[in-house]
Structure formats: structure tokens, C-alpha cells
Amino acid sequence: DAGVIQSPRHEVTEMGQEVTLRCKPISGHNSLFWYRQTMMRGLELLIYFNNNVPIDDSGMPEDRFSAKMPNASFSTLKIQPSEPRDSAVYFCASRPGQAPGNYGYTFGSGTRLTVV
Amino acid sequence: SQQGEEDPQALSIQEGENATMNCSYKTSINNLQWYRQNSGRGLVHLILIRSNEREKHSGRLRVTLDTSKKSSSLLITASRAADTASYFCATIGAGSYQLTFGKGTKLSVIP
Numbered sequence: 389d390a391g392v393i394q395s396p397r398h399e400v401t402e403m404g405q406e407v408t409l410r411c412k413p414i415s416g417h418n419s420l421f422w423y424r425q426t427m428m429r430g431l432e433l434l435i436y437f438n439n440n441v442p443i444d445d446s447g448m449p450e451d452r453f454s455a456k457m458p459n460a461s462f463s464t465l466k467i468q469p470s471e472p473r474d475s476a477v478y479f480c481a482s483r484p485g486q487a488p489g490n491y492g493y494t495f496g497s498g499t500r501l502t503v504v
Numbered sequence: 505s506q507q508g509e510e511d512p513q514a515l516s517i518q519e520g521e522n523a524t525m526n527c528s529y530k531t532s533i534n535n536l537q538w539y540r541q542n543s544g545r546g547l548v549h550l551i552l553i554r555s556n557e558r559e560k561h562s563g564r565l566r567v568t569l570d571t572s573k574k575s576s577s578l579l580i581t582a583s584r585a586a587d588t589a590s591y592f593c594a595t596i597g598a599g600s601y602q603l604t605f606g607k608g609t610k611l612s613v614i615p
Contacts, residue, residue, distance in 0.1 A: 392546075421603070431547075431592070431605040443601070479546060486601075490535055492549030493603060 394480050394496035401503055406468040409499045411480030412461055419486060421493065422455055422465050423479040431479075437463065438486055449474075470503045477501070509606050510593055516612040523580040525609040527593030528573075534596040536569055537603070538578050541590045550578075550591075555598070585615045 393412040401407050413420050422434040435445045440457045448455070452471070457463040467474055477500050481493040511526045527536070535554045539547040553560045553569045553576070560567045566579040580587055590608040597604070 430607045433602055433604070436601065481547075490552060490554055492537055492539075492552050493547075494549065495539075495546035497546045 392480055392482050392494050392496035394478075394499050396499060397497065398500045399502070401470055401501070403471055403503055404469045405503075406466065407470045407474075407501060407503075409465040409478050409480075409501070411463045411465070411496060413463070413480070413482030414494055415461065417482035417484050417494070418460065419483045419489075420457060420463055421481045421483075422463070423481065423495075425477045425479060425498070426475075434465070434478075467501075470501075472503045475501055475503050510591070510609040512609060513607070514610045514612070516614065517583055519583060519585055519613055519615050521583055523583050523587070523611055523613070525578045525591050525593075525611070527576045527578070527606060529576075529593075529595050530574065532598040533571070534598050534600070536567075536576050537594045537596075538565075538567060538576075539592045539594060539605075541592065541608070543589070547592065580611075583611075583613045585613050587611060588613045 395410045418439050420437040423431050425431045434447045435455045436443045437457045455465045477498045479495050479498045481495045483491045483493045509528050517523050533555050535552055537552045538550045540550055541547045551562050551567050553567050564581045569576045590610050592605050592608045594603045594605045
């Protein structure tokens, strides 16, 4: 398996622009998570999907952030409009079964977002 | 909020030495996990220990869990330069699904 695939790896955009991050989870994993990593706040959970359904989006910073999972093999995280404070590394992770369970998470390589 | 807190924040050792990292957490857990992150890369799952387990081994890794003290330790034996990375503990709270990470220990193994 190719693992969790995220695109793009790097994104530089101007403030106010729309940004879309993409994730392909591991086939058969029915839980998907979006995390954000910054030096100041560490790793923060943004949203959790189970069987393509958003279970908890309480970590989404504000209405500018939205996430979708139209099918079991694809998810997007969208920021509109983007702001400099959104600059971070965004990770997608997947795991089998329904949380909590006793499985480790498989992380993608992340998207490094820079908003100027 | 951060559930796990790693100690030390940074650790520098010579190749061949053992490295020990500690993690403390605040609430009851379902399980505790350790992850490694190489610079500029994603996190890699190393080991998971359930709340009813006290010790677990995987290759050169040994993890202990003391639920009475709400703490865990990760021991890497016979360290190698390739072990240089940040190590994170993460917990899933009892009755929760959310995997919450600490801020990590940055390990440097000097050849």
C-alpha cells in the first residue's frame, strides 16, 4: 500500500486566496483525521470522519475552514479566505475501525502551507 | 489542549547509548501511543500500549506505562544516528476517540 497520500506537499498562497488540501487514506481504513502542526501549538486535531461522515469538527478554527469526505478514498480540507496565521503543516491520518479502538494512526507526509 | 507532556524537551546522546523519554498525562486513558517524526516528514506510529498493560517491546523499543502515576516511558536501546528525530507520546482518553499529542522530545544521536 502507498500509505496515506497528501497533496500538494507545499503550498504558498497570498492572503485572501482559497486553499484546498487533499488526502487519500489507506484503502480499508474507515476513520480519517485532519491535524495541524505549528511550533506554538503542536499537533491539533481539526476534524474526524468515520465512514465518510464528519463526527467531530470542534477543532476547526473558524468558519473559514471546511472539510469534506465525498467517498472512502478522498477527503479535502479547504480554507477560504486564507490568512497568514493559517500557515502550518497540515496532516491527514487514517486508521482502521471506529475510534477509539486500539490501532495506531497512519499519517501522510503533510502539506506545508505558507500564507503571505 | 495537550494531554501528554514529554520530558525532556531535547536529548543528545552518543551512538550506542540508550535514550529514555518520559511522558505524563492528566486524565484516564484508553491507550497511549508513541510516534516518531523525522524533520520535515509525517509521523510514524511506533508502538501502542493499552491501559491494562504495563510494558511492551518492539525491537529496540521498550515502553512502560504506569497508570497510577499517569506516566509512560520510551526506551530506545543501542541508539543509532538514524534514530535522530522528534518523539511524541499521544493518548486516547477513556470514553474518547481523540488522539491527543504532547509537544515531543527532540532526540539527537551523535555518530
